[in-house]
Amino acid sequence: MARIKLPPTIRQRRLGAELRRLRERADLNATQAGALLGSSQSRVSSIESGAYAVSADRVRATARAYGCTDSPLIEALAGMTGGRTRGWWDEYRDILPPSMLDMAELEHHAQAMRIACVIHLPGLLQTRDHARVIISAVEPPLSPPEVEHRVSYRIKRQAILYGEQPTPLDTIIHEAALRMDFGGPDVARAQLEHLLSLSEQEHITVRVIPFGSGAFPSSGQAIVHLSGEVPHLDTVELDTDHGSEFLDTQPQLARYRSTLDRMATLALTPTESRDMIHRIAQGL
Structure with a gap:
Protein backbone atom coordinates (compact mmCIF):
# COMPACT_ATOMS: atom_id res chain seq x y z
CA MET A 1 0.00 0.00 0.00
CA ALA A 2 1.36 3.41 -0.97
CA ARG A 3 2.15 5.69 1.92
CA ILE A 4 -0.08 8.77 2.07
CA LYS A 5 1.96 11.96 1.99
CA LEU A 6 0.79 14.33 4.69
CA PRO A 7 0.51 18.04 3.91
CA PRO A 8 3.22 20.33 5.28
CA THR A 9 2.65 21.64 8.78
CA ILE A 10 2.29 25.34 9.50
CA ARG A 11 5.83 25.26 10.94
CA GLN A 12 7.20 23.83 7.69
CA ARG A 13 5.26 26.39 5.67
CA ARG A 14 6.59 29.22 7.83
CA LEU A 15 10.17 28.02 7.38
CA GLY A 16 9.66 27.96 3.62
CA ALA A 17 8.08 31.42 3.66
CA GLU A 18 11.01 32.86 5.62
CA LEU A 19 13.52 31.34 3.20
CA ARG A 20 11.54 32.84 0.32
CA ARG A 21 11.64 36.26 2.01
CA LEU A 22 15.40 35.97 2.45
CA ARG A 23 15.75 35.06 -1.24
CA GLU A 24 13.59 37.99 -2.34
CA ARG A 25 15.56 40.34 -0.08
CA ALA A 26 18.68 39.14 -1.90
CA ASP A 27 16.95 40.07 -5.19
CA LEU A 28 17.16 36.52 -6.53
CA ASN A 29 14.52 34.60 -8.43
CA ALA A 30 14.05 30.87 -7.79
CA THR A 31 16.13 29.89 -10.83
CA GLN A 32 19.03 32.09 -9.75
CA ALA A 33 18.78 30.78 -6.20
CA GLY A 34 18.86 27.19 -7.45
CA ALA A 35 22.02 27.87 -9.43
CA LEU A 36 23.62 29.57 -6.42
CA LEU A 37 22.78 26.63 -4.17
CA GLY A 38 23.66 23.91 -6.67
CA SER A 39 20.01 22.91 -6.91
CA SER A 40 17.09 23.63 -9.23
CA GLN A 41 14.25 26.09 -9.48
CA SER A 42 11.72 23.36 -8.74
CA ARG A 43 13.58 22.25 -5.60
CA VAL A 44 13.81 25.82 -4.34
CA SER A 45 10.06 26.27 -4.93
CA SER A 46 9.28 22.99 -3.13
CA ILE A 47 11.34 24.05 -0.12
CA GLU A 48 9.65 27.44 -0.01
CA SER A 49 6.19 25.86 -0.08
CA GLY A 50 7.11 23.56 2.80
CA ALA A 51 6.66 20.46 0.64
CA TYR A 52 10.32 19.43 0.77
CA ALA A 53 12.06 18.94 4.11
CA VAL A 54 15.58 20.34 4.50
CA SER A 55 18.29 19.83 7.09
CA ALA A 56 19.45 22.42 9.60
CA ASP A 57 22.81 22.67 7.81
CA ARG A 58 21.04 23.25 4.51
CA VAL A 59 19.01 26.08 6.02
CA ARG A 60 22.16 27.70 7.44
CA ALA A 61 23.92 27.44 4.09
CA THR A 62 20.90 28.82 2.23
CA ALA A 63 20.46 31.78 4.58
CA ARG A 64 24.13 32.71 4.34
CA ALA A 65 24.11 32.34 0.55
CA TYR A 66 21.26 34.85 0.52
CA GLY A 67 23.40 37.28 2.52
CA CYS A 68 21.61 36.94 5.87
CA THR A 69 23.89 37.92 8.76
CA ASP A 70 21.31 37.64 11.57
CA SER A 71 22.79 34.67 13.43
CA PRO A 72 19.94 34.28 15.98
CA LEU A 73 17.41 34.21 13.14
CA ILE A 74 19.47 31.70 11.16
CA GLU A 75 19.73 29.38 14.16
CA ALA A 76 16.02 29.74 14.89
CA LEU A 77 15.23 28.80 11.28
CA ALA A 78 17.61 25.84 11.51
CA GLY A 79 15.72 24.73 14.60
CA MET A 80 12.49 24.53 12.60
CA THR A 81 13.83 21.68 10.44
CA GLY A 82 13.72 17.95 11.01
CA GLY A 83 10.84 16.90 8.83
CA ARG A 84 7.24 16.61 9.89
CA THR A 85 6.86 16.26 13.65
CA ARG A 86 3.68 14.45 14.56
CA GLY A 87 1.79 15.87 17.51
CA TRP A 88 -1.25 14.78 19.45
CA TRP A 89 -3.34 17.03 17.19
CA ASP A 90 -2.78 14.62 14.28
CA GLU A 91 -5.43 12.38 15.84
CA TYR A 92 -7.95 14.96 14.63
CA ARG A 93 -6.61 15.38 11.09
CA ASP A 94 -9.63 13.77 9.42
CA ILE A 95 -12.10 15.35 11.86
CA LEU A 96 -11.24 19.03 12.24
CA PRO A 97 -10.35 21.85 9.82
CA PRO A 98 -6.60 22.24 9.09
CA SER A 99 -6.50 25.73 10.65
CA MET A 100 -7.51 24.27 14.01
CA LEU A 101 -4.64 21.79 13.84
CA ASP A 102 -2.29 24.62 12.84
CA MET A 103 -3.29 26.51 15.98
CA ALA A 104 -2.41 23.60 18.27
CA GLU A 105 0.97 23.24 16.58
CA LEU A 106 1.72 26.95 16.95
CA GLU A 107 0.74 26.86 20.63
CA HIS A 108 2.93 23.80 21.17
CA HIS A 109 6.03 25.61 19.87
CA ALA A 110 5.26 29.09 21.25
CA GLN A 111 7.75 30.53 23.72
CA ALA A 112 5.03 32.74 25.21
CA MET A 113 1.54 33.95 24.30
CA ARG A 114 -0.49 37.15 24.54
CA ILE A 115 -4.25 37.04 24.00
CA ALA A 116 -6.88 39.79 23.87
CA CYS A 117 -10.59 38.93 23.86
CA VAL A 118 -13.66 41.15 23.84
CA ILE A 119 -16.69 38.87 23.54
CA HIS A 120 -15.45 35.34 24.26
CA LEU A 121 -13.01 34.09 26.86
CA PRO A 122 -9.74 32.59 25.58
CA GLY A 123 -10.17 28.94 24.60
CA LEU A 124 -7.12 28.02 26.67
CA LEU A 125 -8.92 29.26 29.79
CA GLN A 126 -12.36 27.77 29.16
CA THR A 127 -14.00 25.01 31.16
CA ARG A 128 -15.36 21.98 29.35
CA ASP A 129 -18.99 23.04 29.94
CA HIS A 130 -18.36 26.61 28.78
CA ALA A 131 -16.55 25.36 25.67
CA ARG A 132 -19.44 23.02 24.87
CA VAL A 133 -21.95 25.87 25.01
CA ILE A 134 -19.84 28.05 22.70
CA ILE A 135 -19.11 25.28 20.20
CA SER A 136 -22.74 24.13 20.12
CA ALA A 137 -23.79 27.62 18.99
CA VAL A 138 -21.72 27.74 15.78
CA GLU A 139 -23.33 28.03 12.34
CA PRO A 140 -24.03 25.79 10.59
CA PRO A 141 -24.86 23.59 13.58
CA LEU A 142 -22.56 20.68 14.37
CA SER A 143 -23.72 17.17 15.18
CA PRO A 144 -23.33 16.02 18.82
CA PRO A 145 -20.23 13.90 17.99
CA GLU A 146 -18.66 16.86 16.14
CA VAL A 147 -19.29 19.09 19.14
CA GLU A 148 -17.64 16.61 21.50
CA HIS A 149 -14.63 16.21 19.21
CA ARG A 150 -14.10 19.97 19.24
CA VAL A 151 -14.61 20.22 22.98
CA SER A 152 -12.05 17.48 23.69
CA TYR A 153 -9.65 19.12 21.25
CA ARG A 154 -9.97 22.50 22.96
CA ILE A 155 -9.35 20.96 26.38
CA LYS A 156 -6.29 19.03 25.14
CA ARG A 157 -4.80 22.27 23.82
CA GLN A 158 -4.75 23.55 27.39
CA ALA A 159 -1.98 21.09 28.28
CA ILE A 160 0.59 23.76 27.37
CA LEU A 161 -0.42 25.62 30.55
CA TYR A 162 0.53 22.71 32.77
CA GLY A 163 3.60 20.58 33.35
CA GLU A 164 7.15 21.38 34.35
CA GLN A 165 7.63 24.17 31.79
CA PRO A 166 4.22 25.73 31.12
CA THR A 167 3.90 28.37 28.44
CA PRO A 168 3.71 31.92 29.86
CA LEU A 169 0.31 33.42 29.03
CA ASP A 170 -0.70 37.09 29.29
CA THR A 171 -4.39 37.73 28.65
CA ILE A 172 -6.47 40.88 28.31
CA ILE A 173 -10.21 40.26 28.65
CA HIS A 174 -12.92 42.87 28.25
CA GLU A 175 -15.57 43.04 30.95
CA ALA A 176 -18.17 42.23 28.28
CA ALA A 177 -16.76 38.71 27.92
CA LEU A 178 -17.07 38.17 31.67
CA ARG A 179 -20.75 39.11 31.68
CA MET A 180 -22.01 37.09 28.71
CA ASP A 181 -23.52 34.43 31.00
CA PHE A 182 -23.13 31.71 28.36
CA GLY A 183 -24.77 28.48 29.51
CA GLY A 184 -26.67 30.06 32.37
CA PRO A 185 -25.62 31.11 35.90
CA ASP A 186 -24.13 27.79 37.01
CA VAL A 187 -21.93 27.31 33.95
CA ALA A 188 -20.94 30.99 33.92
CA ARG A 189 -20.09 31.02 37.64
CA ALA A 190 -17.98 27.87 37.33
CA GLN A 191 -16.17 29.41 34.36
CA LEU A 192 -15.34 32.61 36.25
CA GLU A 193 -14.15 30.63 39.28
CA HIS A 194 -11.93 28.60 36.95
CA LEU A 195 -10.57 31.81 35.46
CA LEU A 196 -9.82 33.12 38.97
CA SER A 197 -7.99 29.93 39.87
CA LEU A 198 -5.85 30.09 36.73
CA SER A 199 -5.08 33.77 37.28
CA GLU A 200 -3.33 32.82 40.53
CA GLN A 201 -0.77 30.79 38.59
CA GLU A 202 2.62 32.45 38.31
CA HIS A 203 2.84 32.00 34.54
CA ILE A 204 -0.70 33.22 33.78
CA THR A 205 -1.65 36.90 33.87
CA VAL A 206 -5.29 37.97 33.52
CA ARG A 207 -6.15 41.65 33.15
CA VAL A 208 -9.63 43.07 32.56
CA ILE A 209 -10.63 46.12 30.52
CA PRO A 210 -13.67 47.47 32.38
CA PHE A 211 -16.65 49.18 30.78
CA GLY A 212 -16.04 52.91 30.50
CA SER A 213 -12.34 52.61 29.74
CA GLY A 214 -12.77 54.24 26.37
CA ALA A 215 -12.10 53.20 22.80
CA PHE A 216 -9.44 50.69 21.85
CA PRO A 217 -8.14 49.29 18.54
CA SER A 218 -10.08 46.05 18.11
CA SER A 219 -13.00 44.92 15.99
CA GLY A 220 -14.10 42.40 18.60
CA GLN A 221 -12.22 39.41 17.20
CA ALA A 222 -9.79 37.61 19.47
CA ILE A 223 -6.11 38.41 18.92
CA VAL A 224 -3.51 35.78 19.76
CA HIS A 225 0.17 36.67 19.61
CA LEU A 226 2.48 33.65 19.71
CA SER A 227 6.15 34.32 20.36
CA GLY A 228 8.63 32.41 18.23
CA GLU A 229 12.23 31.48 18.95
CA VAL A 230 13.12 35.06 17.92
CA PRO A 231 10.69 38.01 17.51
CA HIS A 232 11.04 37.82 13.73
CA LEU A 233 9.31 34.41 13.86
CA ASP A 234 6.31 35.50 15.93
CA THR A 235 2.81 34.75 14.61
CA VAL A 236 -0.54 36.47 15.13
CA GLU A 237 -3.78 34.51 14.91
CA LEU A 238 -7.10 36.30 14.42
CA ASP A 239 -10.21 34.35 15.38
CA THR A 240 -12.65 35.32 12.64
CA ASP A 241 -16.15 34.13 11.71
CA HIS A 242 -14.70 32.14 8.82
CA GLY A 243 -11.94 30.52 10.90
CA SER A 244 -8.41 31.31 11.96
CA GLU A 245 -6.35 33.81 10.01
CA PHE A 246 -2.58 33.62 10.54
CA LEU A 247 -0.37 36.68 10.04
CA ASP A 248 3.42 36.65 10.03
CA THR A 249 4.81 39.56 8.00
CA GLN A 250 6.79 42.12 9.98
CA PRO A 251 4.31 45.01 9.36
CA GLN A 252 1.41 42.81 10.47
CA LEU A 253 3.26 41.68 13.60
CA ALA A 254 4.16 45.27 14.47
CA ARG A 255 0.54 46.37 14.06
CA TYR A 256 -0.86 43.77 16.42
CA ARG A 257 1.91 44.13 18.99
CA SER A 258 0.97 47.81 19.11
CA THR A 259 -2.74 46.94 19.38
CA LEU A 260 -2.10 44.63 22.33
CA ASP A 261 0.10 47.22 24.00
CA ARG A 262 -2.58 49.90 23.65
CA MET A 263 -5.28 47.58 25.00
CA ALA A 264 -3.03 46.75 27.97
CA THR A 265 -2.88 50.43 28.93
CA LEU A 266 -6.67 50.37 29.44
CA ALA A 267 -6.71 47.24 31.59
CA LEU A 268 -6.86 46.94 35.36
CA HIS A 278 -14.89 37.69 41.83
CA ARG A 279 -17.64 40.34 42.12
CA ILE A 280 -19.19 39.32 38.82
CA ALA A 281 -19.15 35.64 39.81
CA GLN A 282 -20.81 36.43 43.14
CA GLY A 283 -23.56 38.33 41.35
CA LEU A 284 -24.62 35.35 39.22
Whole structure:
Protein backbone atom coordinates (compact mmCIF):
# COMPACT_ATOMS: atom_id res chain seq x y z
CA MET A 1 0.00 0.00 0.00
CA ALA A 2 1.36 3.41 -0.97
CA ARG A 3 2.15 5.69 1.92
CA ILE A 4 -0.08 8.77 2.07
CA LYS A 5 1.96 11.96 1.99
CA LEU A 6 0.79 14.33 4.69
CA PRO A 7 0.51 18.04 3.91
CA PRO A 8 3.22 20.33 5.28
CA THR A 9 2.65 21.64 8.78
CA ILE A 10 2.29 25.34 9.50
CA ARG A 11 5.83 25.26 10.94
CA GLN A 12 7.20 23.83 7.69
CA ARG A 13 5.26 26.39 5.67
CA ARG A 14 6.59 29.22 7.83
CA LEU A 15 10.17 28.02 7.38
CA GLY A 16 9.66 27.96 3.62
CA ALA A 17 8.08 31.42 3.66
CA GLU A 18 11.01 32.86 5.62
CA LEU A 19 13.52 31.34 3.20
CA ARG A 20 11.54 32.84 0.32
CA ARG A 21 11.64 36.26 2.01
CA LEU A 22 15.40 35.97 2.45
CA ARG A 23 15.75 35.06 -1.24
CA GLU A 24 13.59 37.99 -2.34
CA ARG A 25 15.56 40.34 -0.08
CA ALA A 26 18.68 39.14 -1.90
CA ASP A 27 16.95 40.07 -5.19
CA LEU A 28 17.16 36.52 -6.53
CA ASN A 29 14.52 34.60 -8.43
CA ALA A 30 14.05 30.87 -7.79
CA THR A 31 16.13 29.89 -10.83
CA GLN A 32 19.03 32.09 -9.75
CA ALA A 33 18.78 30.78 -6.20
CA GLY A 34 18.86 27.19 -7.45
CA ALA A 35 22.02 27.87 -9.43
CA LEU A 36 23.62 29.57 -6.42
CA LEU A 37 22.78 26.63 -4.17
CA GLY A 38 23.66 23.91 -6.67
CA SER A 39 20.01 22.91 -6.91
CA SER A 40 17.09 23.63 -9.23
CA GLN A 41 14.25 26.09 -9.48
CA SER A 42 11.72 23.36 -8.74
CA ARG A 43 13.58 22.25 -5.60
CA VAL A 44 13.81 25.82 -4.34
CA SER A 45 10.06 26.27 -4.93
CA SER A 46 9.28 22.99 -3.13
CA ILE A 47 11.34 24.05 -0.12
CA GLU A 48 9.65 27.44 -0.01
CA SER A 49 6.19 25.86 -0.08
CA GLY A 50 7.11 23.56 2.80
CA ALA A 51 6.66 20.46 0.64
CA TYR A 52 10.32 19.43 0.77
CA ALA A 53 12.06 18.94 4.11
CA VAL A 54 15.58 20.34 4.50
CA SER A 55 18.29 19.83 7.09
CA ALA A 56 19.45 22.42 9.60
CA ASP A 57 22.81 22.67 7.81
CA ARG A 58 21.04 23.25 4.51
CA VAL A 59 19.01 26.08 6.02
CA ARG A 60 22.16 27.70 7.44
CA ALA A 61 23.92 27.44 4.09
CA THR A 62 20.90 28.82 2.23
CA ALA A 63 20.46 31.78 4.58
CA ARG A 64 24.13 32.71 4.34
CA ALA A 65 24.11 32.34 0.55
CA TYR A 66 21.26 34.85 0.52
CA GLY A 67 23.40 37.28 2.52
CA CYS A 68 21.61 36.94 5.87
CA THR A 69 23.89 37.92 8.76
CA ASP A 70 21.31 37.64 11.57
CA SER A 71 22.79 34.67 13.43
CA PRO A 72 19.94 34.28 15.98
CA LEU A 73 17.41 34.21 13.14
CA ILE A 74 19.47 31.70 11.16
CA GLU A 75 19.73 29.38 14.16
CA ALA A 76 16.02 29.74 14.89
CA LEU A 77 15.23 28.80 11.28
CA ALA A 78 17.61 25.84 11.51
CA GLY A 79 15.72 24.73 14.60
CA MET A 80 12.49 24.53 12.60
CA THR A 81 13.83 21.68 10.44
CA GLY A 82 13.72 17.95 11.01
CA GLY A 83 10.84 16.90 8.83
CA ARG A 84 7.24 16.61 9.89
CA THR A 85 6.86 16.26 13.65
CA ARG A 86 3.68 14.45 14.56
CA GLY A 87 1.79 15.87 17.51
CA TRP A 88 -1.25 14.78 19.45
CA TRP A 89 -3.34 17.03 17.19
CA ASP A 90 -2.78 14.62 14.28
CA GLU A 91 -5.43 12.38 15.84
CA TYR A 92 -7.95 14.96 14.63
CA ARG A 93 -6.61 15.38 11.09
CA ASP A 94 -9.63 13.77 9.42
CA ILE A 95 -12.10 15.35 11.86
CA LEU A 96 -11.24 19.03 12.24
CA PRO A 97 -10.35 21.85 9.82
CA PRO A 98 -6.60 22.24 9.09
CA SER A 99 -6.50 25.73 10.65
CA MET A 100 -7.51 24.27 14.01
CA LEU A 101 -4.64 21.79 13.84
CA ASP A 102 -2.29 24.62 12.84
CA MET A 103 -3.29 26.51 15.98
CA ALA A 104 -2.41 23.60 18.27
CA GLU A 105 0.97 23.24 16.58
CA LEU A 106 1.72 26.95 16.95
CA GLU A 107 0.74 26.86 20.63
CA HIS A 108 2.93 23.80 21.17
CA HIS A 109 6.03 25.61 19.87
CA ALA A 110 5.26 29.09 21.25
CA GLN A 111 7.75 30.53 23.72
CA ALA A 112 5.03 32.74 25.21
CA MET A 113 1.54 33.95 24.30
CA ARG A 114 -0.49 37.15 24.54
CA ILE A 115 -4.25 37.04 24.00
CA ALA A 116 -6.88 39.79 23.87
CA CYS A 117 -10.59 38.93 23.86
CA VAL A 118 -13.66 41.15 23.84
CA ILE A 119 -16.69 38.87 23.54
CA HIS A 120 -15.45 35.34 24.26
CA LEU A 121 -13.01 34.09 26.86
CA PRO A 122 -9.74 32.59 25.58
CA GLY A 123 -10.17 28.94 24.60
CA LEU A 124 -7.12 28.02 26.67
CA LEU A 125 -8.92 29.26 29.79
CA GLN A 126 -12.36 27.77 29.16
CA THR A 127 -14.00 25.01 31.16
CA ARG A 128 -15.36 21.98 29.35
CA ASP A 129 -18.99 23.04 29.94
CA HIS A 130 -18.36 26.61 28.78
CA ALA A 131 -16.55 25.36 25.67
CA ARG A 132 -19.44 23.02 24.87
CA VAL A 133 -21.95 25.87 25.01
CA ILE A 134 -19.84 28.05 22.70
CA ILE A 135 -19.11 25.28 20.20
CA SER A 136 -22.74 24.13 20.12
CA ALA A 137 -23.79 27.62 18.99
CA VAL A 138 -21.72 27.74 15.78
CA GLU A 139 -23.33 28.03 12.34
CA PRO A 140 -24.03 25.79 10.59
CA PRO A 141 -24.86 23.59 13.58
CA LEU A 142 -22.56 20.68 14.37
CA SER A 143 -23.72 17.17 15.18
CA PRO A 144 -23.33 16.02 18.82
CA PRO A 145 -20.23 13.90 17.99
CA GLU A 146 -18.66 16.86 16.14
CA VAL A 147 -19.29 19.09 19.14
CA GLU A 148 -17.64 16.61 21.50
CA HIS A 149 -14.63 16.21 19.21
CA ARG A 150 -14.10 19.97 19.24
CA VAL A 151 -14.61 20.22 22.98
CA SER A 152 -12.05 17.48 23.69
CA TYR A 153 -9.65 19.12 21.25
CA ARG A 154 -9.97 22.50 22.96
CA ILE A 155 -9.35 20.96 26.38
CA LYS A 156 -6.29 19.03 25.14
CA ARG A 157 -4.80 22.27 23.82
CA GLN A 158 -4.75 23.55 27.39
CA ALA A 159 -1.98 21.09 28.28
CA ILE A 160 0.59 23.76 27.37
CA LEU A 161 -0.42 25.62 30.55
CA TYR A 162 0.53 22.71 32.77
CA GLY A 163 3.60 20.58 33.35
CA GLU A 164 7.15 21.38 34.35
CA GLN A 165 7.63 24.17 31.79
CA PRO A 166 4.22 25.73 31.12
CA THR A 167 3.90 28.37 28.44
CA PRO A 168 3.71 31.92 29.86
CA LEU A 169 0.31 33.42 29.03
CA ASP A 170 -0.70 37.09 29.29
CA THR A 171 -4.39 37.73 28.65
CA ILE A 172 -6.47 40.88 28.31
CA ILE A 173 -10.21 40.26 28.65
CA HIS A 174 -12.92 42.87 28.25
CA GLU A 175 -15.57 43.04 30.95
CA ALA A 176 -18.17 42.23 28.28
CA ALA A 177 -16.76 38.71 27.92
CA LEU A 178 -17.07 38.17 31.67
CA ARG A 179 -20.75 39.11 31.68
CA MET A 180 -22.01 37.09 28.71
CA ASP A 181 -23.52 34.43 31.00
CA PHE A 182 -23.13 31.71 28.36
CA GLY A 183 -24.77 28.48 29.51
CA GLY A 184 -26.67 30.06 32.37
CA PRO A 185 -25.62 31.11 35.90
CA ASP A 186 -24.13 27.79 37.01
CA VAL A 187 -21.93 27.31 33.95
CA ALA A 188 -20.94 30.99 33.92
CA ARG A 189 -20.09 31.02 37.64
CA ALA A 190 -17.98 27.87 37.33
CA GLN A 191 -16.17 29.41 34.36
CA LEU A 192 -15.34 32.61 36.25
CA GLU A 193 -14.15 30.63 39.28
CA HIS A 194 -11.93 28.60 36.95
CA LEU A 195 -10.57 31.81 35.46
CA LEU A 196 -9.82 33.12 38.97
CA SER A 197 -7.99 29.93 39.87
CA LEU A 198 -5.85 30.09 36.73
CA SER A 199 -5.08 33.77 37.28
CA GLU A 200 -3.33 32.82 40.53
CA GLN A 201 -0.77 30.79 38.59
CA GLU A 202 2.62 32.45 38.31
CA HIS A 203 2.84 32.00 34.54
CA ILE A 204 -0.70 33.22 33.78
CA THR A 205 -1.65 36.90 33.87
CA VAL A 206 -5.29 37.97 33.52
CA ARG A 207 -6.15 41.65 33.15
CA VAL A 208 -9.63 43.07 32.56
CA ILE A 209 -10.63 46.12 30.52
CA PRO A 210 -13.67 47.47 32.38
CA PHE A 211 -16.65 49.18 30.78
CA GLY A 212 -16.04 52.91 30.50
CA SER A 213 -12.34 52.61 29.74
CA GLY A 214 -12.77 54.24 26.37
CA ALA A 215 -12.10 53.20 22.80
CA PHE A 216 -9.44 50.69 21.85
CA PRO A 217 -8.14 49.29 18.54
CA SER A 218 -10.08 46.05 18.11
CA SER A 219 -13.00 44.92 15.99
CA GLY A 220 -14.10 42.40 18.60
CA GLN A 221 -12.22 39.41 17.20
CA ALA A 222 -9.79 37.61 19.47
CA ILE A 223 -6.11 38.41 18.92
CA VAL A 224 -3.51 35.78 19.76
CA HIS A 225 0.17 36.67 19.61
CA LEU A 226 2.48 33.65 19.71
CA SER A 227 6.15 34.32 20.36
CA GLY A 228 8.63 32.41 18.23
CA GLU A 229 12.23 31.48 18.95
CA VAL A 230 13.12 35.06 17.92
CA PRO A 231 10.69 38.01 17.51
CA HIS A 232 11.04 37.82 13.73
CA LEU A 233 9.31 34.41 13.86
CA ASP A 234 6.31 35.50 15.93
CA THR A 235 2.81 34.75 14.61
CA VAL A 236 -0.54 36.47 15.13
CA GLU A 237 -3.78 34.51 14.91
CA LEU A 238 -7.10 36.30 14.42
CA ASP A 239 -10.21 34.35 15.38
CA THR A 240 -12.65 35.32 12.64
CA ASP A 241 -16.15 34.13 11.71
CA HIS A 242 -14.70 32.14 8.82
CA GLY A 243 -11.94 30.52 10.90
CA SER A 244 -8.41 31.31 11.96
CA GLU A 245 -6.35 33.81 10.01
CA PHE A 246 -2.58 33.62 10.54
CA LEU A 247 -0.37 36.68 10.04
CA ASP A 248 3.42 36.65 10.03
CA THR A 249 4.81 39.56 8.00
CA GLN A 250 6.79 42.12 9.98
CA PRO A 251 4.31 45.01 9.36
CA GLN A 252 1.41 42.81 10.47
CA LEU A 253 3.26 41.68 13.60
CA ALA A 254 4.16 45.27 14.47
CA ARG A 255 0.54 46.37 14.06
CA TYR A 256 -0.86 43.77 16.42
CA ARG A 257 1.91 44.13 18.99
CA SER A 258 0.97 47.81 19.11
CA THR A 259 -2.74 46.94 19.38
CA LEU A 260 -2.10 44.63 22.33
CA ASP A 261 0.10 47.22 24.00
CA ARG A 262 -2.58 49.90 23.65
CA MET A 263 -5.28 47.58 25.00
CA ALA A 264 -3.03 46.75 27.97
CA THR A 265 -2.88 50.43 28.93
CA LEU A 266 -6.67 50.37 29.44
CA ALA A 267 -6.71 47.24 31.59
CA LEU A 268 -6.86 46.94 35.36
CA THR A 269 -3.98 45.46 37.30
CA PRO A 270 -4.07 41.67 37.84
CA THR A 271 -5.22 42.16 41.45
CA GLU A 272 -7.94 44.62 40.47
CA SER A 273 -8.97 42.26 37.68
CA ARG A 274 -9.33 39.32 40.07
CA ASP A 275 -11.49 41.47 42.35
CA MET A 276 -13.77 42.36 39.44
CA ILE A 277 -14.06 38.74 38.26
CA HIS A 278 -14.89 37.69 41.83
CA ARG A 279 -17.64 40.34 42.12
CA ILE A 280 -19.19 39.32 38.82
CA ALA A 281 -19.15 35.64 39.81
CA GLN A 282 -20.81 36.43 43.14
CA GLY A 283 -23.56 38.33 41.35
CA LEU A 284 -24.62 35.35 39.22
